[in-house]
Amino acid sequence: EPEVTQTPSHQVTQMGQEVILRCVPISNHLYFYWYRQILGQKVEFLVSFYNNEISEKSEIFDDQFSVERPDGSNFTLKIRSTKLEDSAMYFCASSQGGNQPQHFGDGTRLSIL
Amino acid sequence: AQSVTQLGSHVSVSEGALVLLRCNYSSSVPPYLFWYVQYPNQGLQLLLKYTTGATLVKGINGFEAEFNKSETSFHLTKPSAHMSDAAEYFCAVTNNAGNMLTFGGGTRLMVKP
Numbered sequence: 617e618p619e620v621t622q623t624p625s626h627q628v629t630q631m632g633q634e635v636i637l638r639c640v641p642i643s644n645h646l647y648f649y650w651y652r653q654i655l656g657q658k659v660e661f662l663v664s665f666y667n668n669e670i671s672e673k674s675e676i677f678d679d680q681f682s683v684e685r686p687d688g689s690n691f692t693l694k695i696r697s698t699k700l701e702d703s704a705m706y707f708c709a710s711s712q713g714g715n716q717p718q719h720f721g722d723g724t725r726l727s728i729l
Numbered sequence: 730a731q732s733v734t735q736l737g738s739h740v741s742v743s744e745g746a747l748v749l750l751r752c753n754y755s756s757s758v759p760p761y762l763f764w765y766v767q768y769p770n771q772g773l774q775l776l777l778k779y780t781t782g783a784t785l786v787k788g789i790n791g792f793e794a795e796f797n798k799s800e801t802s803f804h805l806t807k808p809s810a811h812m813s814d815a816a817e818y819f820c821a822v823t824n825n826a827g828n829m830l831t832f833g834g835g836t837r838l839m840v841k842p
Contacts, residue, residue: 620772647828649828649829649830651830657834658819658832658833658834658835659773659819659821659830659832659835660832661829661831661832664828664829666828671826671828672824672826672828672829674829707772707773709773713827714823714826714827714828715761715780715823715827716827717763717775717778718775718830719775720765720772720773720774721772722770722771722772723771723772
């Protein structure tokens with residue numbers, strides 16, 4: 617069964633550094649998403665992406681965050697200047713359409729030192 | 730705006746006993762509802778979904794959930810718990826545009842031998 621893959625599984629970064637989290641969505645899916653889960657808290661929506669543009673974003677997704685689909689397969693989340701509070705598990709997801717089930721990757725654990 | 734409340738952050742049952750995980754939602758539009766399961770160090774796996782039609786939906790691993798519009802609930806049940814069901818379970822609802830999920834806080838299910 618096709619799946620969403622995320623790399624790396626764990627990223628350790630110094631505060632203030634830029635970090636890029638990578639995702640390969642399921643190949644025939646058209647909608648792409650990023651969520652995060654701070655340790656012990658609920659899963660929170662960050663952003664959705666469709667037709668090469670952001671279709672929805674939360675208040676968490678401020679100017680420090682950006683997303684890109686640089687080629688036909690990858691979907692990336694960039695954090696420009698990381699803060700301690702960015703430490704979390706980041707999940708990528710994709711779906712065939714809006715309101716369709718979202719399929720999640722195994723996540724990237726981001727640790728900011 | 731959508732919101733999801735899961736009553737009980739931890740539920741413990743004996744192997745073979747009924748599993749009942751509660752979920753209540755608020756939504757300004759007819760909701761699309763989902764249950765996801767998260768095993769340790771893994772991503773979110775779709776258990777089942779409600780879109781329209783029959784209010785009782787069946788999912789994987791013997792789970793089912795019933796959409797109750799008057800009670801704004803979508804409780805998850807399984808007649809007989811297995812040890813392998815021990816995991817965290819998340820209820821989620823989509824927004825009007827169907828391009829983001831709002832998750833509940835999660836319920837950790839523990840299964841005792």
